[in-house]
Amino acid sequence: MDFERLLSTIRRHTQLTEQEEMKLCAILRIKKLKRKEFLVRVGDDARHEYFVNKGCLRTYYIDEKGTEHNTYFAIEGYWLSDIYSRTFNTPALCSIVALEDSELVHIPNIALEELLIDVPALERFFRISYQKSLATIHLKQIQLLSMNGCERYNYFREKYPEIDKRVPQKHIASYLGFTPEFFNTVRSKAIREKVLSSAKVGW
Amino acid sequence: MDFERLLSTIRRHTQLTEQEEMKLCAILRIKKLKRKEFLVRVGDDARHEYFVNKGCLRTYYIDEKGTEHNTYFAIEGYWLSDIYSRTFNTPALCSIVALEDSELVHIPNIALEELLIDVPALERFFRISYQKSLATIHLKQIQLLSMNGCERYNYFREKYPEIDKRVPQKHIASYLGFTPEFFNTVRSKAIREKVLSSAKVGW
Numbered sequence: 001m002d003f004e005r006l007l008s009t010i011r012r013h014t015q016l017t018e019q020e021e022m023k024l025c026a027i028l029r030i031k032k033l034k035r036k037e038f039l040v041r042v043g044d045d046a047r048h049e050y051f052v053n054k055g056c057l058r059t060y061y062i063d064e065k066g067t068e069h070n071t072y073f074a075i076e077g078y079w080l081s082d083i084y085s086r087t088f089n090t091p092a093l094c095s096i097v098a099l100e101d102s103e104l105v106h107i108p109n110i111a112l113e114e115l116l117i118d119v120p121a122l123e124r125f126f127r128i129s130y131q132k133s134l135a136t137i138h139l140k141q142i143q144l145l146s147m148n149g150c151e152r153y154n155y156f157r158e159k160y161p162e163i164d165k166r167v168p169q170k171h172i173a174s175y176l177g178f179t180p181e182f183f184n185t186v187r188s189k190a191i192r193e194k195v196l197s198s199a200k201v202g203w
Numbered sequence: 204m205d206f207e208r209l210l211s212t213i214r215r216h217t218q219l220t221e222q223e224e225m226k227l228c229a230i231l232r233i234k235k236l237k238r239k240e241f242l243v244r245v246g247d248d249a250r251h252e253y254f255v256n257k258g259c260l261r262t263y264y265i266d267e268k269g270t271e272h273n274t275y276f277a278i279e280g281y282w283l284s285d286i287y288s289r290t291f292n293t294p295a296l297c298s299i300v301a302l303e304d305s306e307l308v309h310i311p312n313i314a315l316e317e318l319l320i321d322v323p324a325l326e327r328f329f330r331i332s333y334q335k336s337l338a339t340i341h342l343k344q345i346q347l348l349s350m351n352g353c354e355r356y357n358y359f360r361e362k363y364p365e366i367d368k369r370v371p372q373k374h375i376a377s378y379l380g381f382t383p384e385f386f387n388t389v390r391s392k393a394i395r396e397k398v399l400s401s402a403k404v405g406w
Binding site: 064083088141 | 264266272274285286287289290291296297299303319320323326328329330333334335336337338339341344345348349392
């Protein structure tokens with residue numbers, strides 16, 4: 001079973017002994033999903049953490065009018081869960097569906113909580129990860145306040161080129177909070193600006 | 204020096220030995236601010252964590268047009284920092300100013316990082332705190348998608364009654380992303396609905 005990508009992600013932040021890595025691997029499972037298959041449906045008991053080995057997944061919320069709002073995309077090397085459900089033991093707020101055939105590492109929450117007490121280096125890894133996520137959300141909040149639609153789309157494409165390539169455009173529009181019509185306008189403008197800025201005066 | 208509130212906040216999530224509590228207290232300092240005094244100014248080296256013993260503070264970002272956007276309020280028992288600056292060692296993105304005379308516990312980041320390696324129970328406390336913050340942000344993101352202006356204001360008042368009482372209304376309007384005019388409309392509507400729902404038919 002392939003846990004190497006997950007282990008090397010952890011090793012970038014903290015050092016586990018060989019025995020600690022074995023303890024971690026003992027609670028890990030592999031989960032495979034076909035495209036369009038659900039990992040979590042809203043209302044599920046979603047008390048697990050996942051790590052993406054391969055593939056691409058979409059997290060979304062459905063509002064009272066039945067409109068889907070994308071809140072997160074995950075590709076190789078990303079962590080993934082309904083964090084509210086996992087933290088406060090409530091039914092899932094969002095659904096998570098595979099956009100491509102995917103392979104995930106599955107960590108049951110109860111086993112993870114026990115392991116965190118037993119292996120402080122792992123507690124350290126998750127503390128650093130969560131702190132970085134909070135810091136990144138803080139930066140994003142500020143950037144959104146100072147960017148117009150076109151700037152936000154360009155920022156997304158620069159920051160997440162792989163997601164921009166693999167996720168259907170309608171889902172990116174929903175993630176950015178754009179209507180499909182507004183997204184088309186913004187996209188045309190962004191492409192036009194890119195072409196103009198890379199064009200060379202040849203005479 | 205009064206570190207009791209901070210210690211009891213930590214004790215709610217994790218258990219420190221007497222010796223560990225002493226190690227923590229050894230790096231803590233008290234910082235007092237007068238109303239309108241700045242704790243952090245945008246661009247500062249803001250590599251510290253703070254805990255509010257007493258008072259009320261406002262974190263805000265200034266956009267390119269010079270408009271202030273409030274991003275966070277902190278009262279007694281809240282943690283406070285420019286988390287991006289503290290995590291990635293960059294200049295502060297936001298300013299933090301006292302809305303009332305305030306007393307804070309000041310934790311220098313370098314000393315805190317060293318202590319977290321030395322005291323795993325403290326690492327655990329911050330991992331749990333950050334995870335809960337991320338979960339709460341996830342819930343808030345979803346609630347914002349499904350609430351109109353009036354519902355958002357009512358939700359804020361129910362969730363943070365103490366902040367609603369102590370923070371000037373113009374700052375709450377900015378936090379909720381409302382213009383002052385829209386805020387006045389929403390506020391009148393919220394008050395009218397509250398009066399109507401609590402009125403008794405007496406004849």
